[in-house]
Amino acid sequence: MTSVTENPAPILLRKDLARSIRQGQPWIYRDALQPGDDLPDGALVEVRTRDGRPLARGFWDARSPIAVRVLESGGPGHRFTDIETLIAGRLAAALDRRLDRLDLANTNAFRWVHGEADLLPGIHADYYAGAAVIRFDGAGARAFYGPIEERLRAAAGSRLPLDAVLDRDQRGGADEREVIEDGVRFLVDLAHGQKGGLFLDQRENRLLVAGRARGKSLLNLFGYTGGFAIHAAVACARRTDTVDIAAPAIEAARRNFELNNLDLASAGLHATDAFDFLTQAIKRGEQWDIVVSDPPSFAAKCDAVPAARQAYQRLHRLAASVTRPGGLLCAASCSSHVGRADFLATIESGVRQAGRNWQLEAVYGAAFDHPVIAAFPQGDYLKFAVGAVS
């Protein structure tokens, strides 16, 4: 296996970040460093305090505002782990944590590596029935992790079948796989699908909604390839409607219903804008027992937050209007810039604008294979609020 050079380039901090780096903060912005370093992407660096004491090791990104992603920190006298051992150990530990909880015969699609929260900054790896789909956050990570395919294969060993490793940003050709998620089958398009195939972060929430769906009608807004609706239909929902603006996603949803031998007569599939769909449904006086809203991020950057709040509020007003009295509204946000309290406020005010009341039951997050660590709150992005609308 090609090995990463073990001669780290020294990098001096300009700002006093020693404490937060020791506490696990994985990102060091360029403006926190003394100027002048000109290193190649992926170079191993040793971050030193302003007075030159070694503090952490990480890798360099030549262009990103995040100049260094920290791999390991340690106080005076700390012996840093060699990089091959460190990466191999962390890939294996991340896999152990997943395999401890998952029965591969029942669920063979999961996030194996969740970047910073698995102490492997800058890399995500999703597993789909024998294929790993990798995403690098920038050229530094891509260069640093280099021979990742060999490393993943070594970590998988005999515990996990692995026949392909695909780079999400360099996908081509066709790779469609059938996966199983909590006993439900899905076709995933690894070459062209959004987020590398399935939105794995919602896996536990799909199951949670399915557990409430028996005999009920369900509206699956921003439904992608049918996930929430198909789980609900398997759990004997009376009727489902799935809405997504992407026609290929709706076509994939139809195939997923068929794959699970579900009756398409009670599965509405609508390739249209969710806001338009809701406006029309309100005009027709249509309502559902359970409404799930899982839009794409409305705030990719901080300065988009005010507009995102408005969009959420409008969406929640419309969604509450089509929720049957006593029904359930399940509202998701994957915008890390919109905090939990802010997001809940958009539900409260949207529901009130619809002339209805909202009683929050619980706010869930991403599935366990998308862990969150205190030192990296940016990773705590998914909110899934479940509550009754009266």
Ligand SMILES: C[S@@+](CC[C@H](N)C(=O)[O-])C[C@H]1O[C@@H](n2cnc3c(N)ncnc32)[C@H](O)[C@@H]1O
């Ligand atoms: C976060 S994903 C939903 C994942 C899905 N709930 C699941 O469990 O697989 C967001 C989806 O919203 C769709 N979308 C984006 N804008 C939309 C719009 N204006 N109306 C309807 N769907 C939209 C995207 O095509 C994407 O499939």
